[in-house]
Amino acid sequence: MRTVNIIPPQSGKAFEMNKGDLLTVIDPEGKQVSDMVLFNRADKREKISSGKTMDFEETILLTKGNFLWSNRSKKMMEIKEDTNGRNDFLLAPCSPETFKIMYNDPSYHPSCLENLHKNLTRFSIEIDNIPTAFNIFMNVQFDETGKLKVLPPTSRQGDFIRFKAEMDLIVGLTACSAEDSNGGFFKPIHFIVTNGKGVIKNIVNDFT
Numbered sequence: 488m489r490t491v492n493i494i495p496p497q498s499g500k501a502f503e504m505n506k507g508d509l510l511t512v513i514d515p516e517g518k519q520v521s522d523m524v525l526f527n528r529a530d531k532r533e534k535i536s537s538g539k540t541m542d543f544e545e546t547i548l549l550t551k552g553n554f555l556w557s558n559r560s561k562k563m564m565e566i567k568e569d570t571n572g573r574n575d576f577l578l579a580p581c582s583p584e585t586f587k588i589m590y591n592d593p594s595y596h597p598s599c600l601e602n603l604h605k606n607l608t609r610f611s612i613e614i615d616n617i618p619t620a621f622n623i624f625m626n627v628q629f630d631e632t633g634k635l636k637v638l639p640p641t642s643r644q645g646d647f648i649r650f651k652a653e654m655d656l657i658v659g660l661t662a663c664s665a666e667d668s669n670g671g672f673f674k675p676i677h678f679i680v681t682n683g684k685g686v687i688k689n690i691v692n693d694f695t
């Protein structure tokens with residue numbers, strides 16, 4: 488049985504989790520961002536909320552011990568472990584327009600928004616319902632004036648973050664496609680889902 492699920496560079500996956508399951512997202516090579524979005528499996532209008540999370544957790548830097556909250560003010564996940572410790576929850580998933588507007592690149596470019604949508608379609612989630620993602624390993628820095636800078640991730644080979652599901656979830660996860668977020672080159676992301684007893688769950692997903 489396959490144990491580690493692999494998200495190839497510049498792609499994504501979507502899968503289900505039960506309340507109490509654990510999700511471990513691993514950076515197998517280092518310096519690779521993974522965008523994560525969450526939906527309540529029972530009512531997909533409920534989804535992860537950057538604003539509610541920062542409000543209730545009273546920080547913009549989420550790590551071990553923090554919860555990720557929904558637009559309906561419910562806990563969706565708890566961060567149980569975080570070996571790197573730097574994640575972003577300010578910036579929206581990179582989209583086709585990101586590369587036209589910020590990179591001045593008119594040609595086709597893969598993006599997290601497209602990869603999330605492609606994989607979430609089988610759960611009937613539309614592109615306009617995809618919220619700001621929790622950007623695992625993303626290194627966004629800001630100064631006292633509020634000026635933002637996207638720097639290469641500080642994550643090193645084998646760094647991981649582990650989440651516990653606080654409700655039944657649909658999860659979208661990517662290996663981010665944006666040059667500036669990933670130190671200029673694209674790597675895979677690995678992940679493992681286990682139930683509360685530590686038994687590894689097989690993720691079936693052919694929508695890369």
Ligand SMILES: [Zn+2]
Nearest residue numbers: 581599663664
């Ligand atoms: Zn991205």
